Amino acid sequence: MQIIICGAGQVGWQIARHLAGEQNDVTVVDNNADLVRQATDTLDVQGIAGHASYPDVLDRAGARDADMIIAATHSDEVNMVTCQVAHSVFAVPRKIARLRAQSYLDAIYSDLYRRDHLPIDVVISPEKEVAEAALRRLSSPSAFDTQLFMEGRVQLLGIGLTDDCPVLNTPLKQLTDLFSTLRAIVVGVRRSGQLFAPEPGDQLFAGDDIYVLAHRDDKDRVLDIFGKAVTKQDRVVILGGGNVGLMVAQQLEGPEWRVRVRMIEKDRRTAERAADVLERTIVLNGDGLKRELLDEASIGKADSILCVTDDDKTNLLAAVRAKQAGAKMAVCLVNDPSLQGLMRPLGIDAFVNPRAxxxxxxxxxxxxxxxxxxxxxxxxxxxxxxxxxxxxxxxxxxxxxxxxxxxxxxxxxxxxxxxxxxxxxxxxxxxxxxxxxxxxxxxxxxxxxxxxxxxxxx
The missing domain is CATH 3.30.70.1450 (Regulator of K+ conductance, C-terminal domain)
Structure with a gap:
């Protein structure tokens, strides 16, 4: 396939890495010539420096022969115009756009993306995806990673094994015999930083991170077998009242969860907006790194704290402080993948990676x-x-x-x-x-x- 990726930031670079590694013909377009150079130096891709929405730039990128264009720049409007130009001028068959602004994502305006209006085949909302990922973490608080498959009937669980796991040093084949009715399979193991697909004779050790695919009805049993407590979330503190925090709080207020939520937001205007939108959530305006404000949010009684500000280091430090103050579980939003190795040493239970x-x-x-x-x-x-x-x-x-x-x-x-x-x-x-x-x-x-x-x- 010939694919044009507009935007050489974290998401664009990662997509280019995936697709170029699979022998696709990939061209990266970005207004920042340094980012384009980094992509072409590191990956097997071509690069064009220029505005992604300009027809002449797309022409140089090979849009006339492209099978797909992925618009993932930092500007919603550039992504939308890029798809329009790709359709109207170059008849690119498939167009994917990343859009952040909530107004563009409102269901009542979905008619906007018809082929005779603004021809975008697939709209990706990073903040909506991140909010859903955060909710999945809260629904399985003992798992550091989780994702749903088969319309929610199968769940991927990332589980960190500790010394109190009852099935350590047991070959996986033997586990299958011991729990013959369990609809679950260990499909991946990360040991000493290396991820691999295990063989039937492989054993599990303390310190391993494992990935298990399990039927949703057997999820709690899987967690119990690997030494994890199954707990219900009744009280949650959210640090960060931006779009992600707001979406999560709205879901937690709903009938499916009915969780008591307190939110901490540093920016006064953002906090006021959240307070206006949310019905049962208590919104506190202030610095979530301050112990007094965490105490005001009753952090010592919280089942979880979810840190979703736009600063990785703030999220990490606030999570550590909240755990020290008595929060049972901490979930962090972390953009920088190099920081994920700090999670276990810092005692942080789970993370959400927006890029992933x-x-x-x-x-x-x-x-x-x-x-x-x-x-x-x-x-x-x-x-x-x-x-x-x-x-x-x-x-x-x-x-x-x-x-x-x-x-x-x-x-x-x-x-x-x-x-x-x-x-x-x-x-x-x-x-x-x-x-x-x-x-x-x-x-x-x-x-x-x-x-x-x-x-x-x-």
Whole structure:
């Protein structure tokens, strides 16, 4: 595929890295020549310095022959105009835009994106994605990472193993025998900073971070088996009253959660806006790093603190202070992936990576075949891919043990009709089945080829 990526920031760079690594013809466009140079020096991509929405710049980037354009600059308006130019001047078949402003995302204005109005095929909202990721963390407070698949019926759980885990030093095959009715599979293990897909004979050790794909009805049992308490969130403190914090608070106020929420926001105008919008949440104006304000928010009684300001270091420091003051759990929004290694030493329970959530959303619409969902694990170290099997897919009609999966890939769940089954070597993959596969980054192209059908590109 020939793909143009507009915006060489964190998200654009990560998408370019993914797609160039899969032998796509990628061109990066950015107004900042230094960012373009960094991308071309580091990645196997071409680069154009210039305004992404200018027709002559897109022409130089190869828009006449492009299969897709991904507009991920920092400006919503530039992204929208870029898609319009790509459609009207160059007839680019597929256009994806990242939009932040809530007014552009309101459902009552969705007619705006029709092909005869503003032709954008897919709108990605980073803040909405991040808010949903934060809510998933709060719904599984013992997991440091989580994502839903198969319309919420299967959940990926990232679990950090400690010395009190009851199944340490036990081969995974033996765990399968011990818990034969458990619909869950360990698909990934990170040990000493290295992520790998485990073999049946591998054991788990204290300090490992594991990724488990589990049926939602077995989630609590999975957490218990790996030594994690299952707790309900009754009191939550949110640090940061911007769009992300506001979306999360609104959800927590709703009938599904009905959680008591207190919010701390440093900027007075932002705090007043949040107080006007929220109905049951108490909004405090002040510095969340100050112990007195945390005490005023009853941090000692909080089940969780969710730190979602736009400053990574503030989020980390506030989370540490809140844990010291008695908060049972701390979740941080962290943009810089190099800081994620500090989570465990600092006692922070879970994090949300905005870049990873946005990258996952975009990849969902880029993958070949009938891919329904994609989640980027860690710092783009692996992907969890949900896809439907077509009659002409290479794996249709085969037993799992006979399929030539790459070494770094594992099947974690299979849906047959309306039923979720735990995959084994004798499970036959059939047409219309939906499967979820964990794959290390280097093995994603090989996994994708197992679903790829020439006449069914998207």
């Amino acid at each position: 959530t946005t990258v996952s959303s975009i990849l969902r619409h880029v993958r070949h075949g009938r891919v329904r969902n994609v989640y980027s694990v860690g710092d783009a170290e692996a992907e969890v891919i949900e896809a439907q099997v077509l009659s002409t897919s290479p794996i249709a009609g085969q037993l799992i043990r006979d399929i030539d999966f790459p070494e770094g890939a594992l099947v974690g769940a299979v849906q047959k009709g309306g039923k979720i089954v735990k995959p084994t070597g004798t499970t036959r993959i059939e047409e219309s089945d939906i499967i979820v596969i964990f794959a290390l980054a280097a093995d994603v192209p090989a996994v994708e080829r197992l679903f790829q059908v020439a006449i069914d590109f998207f």
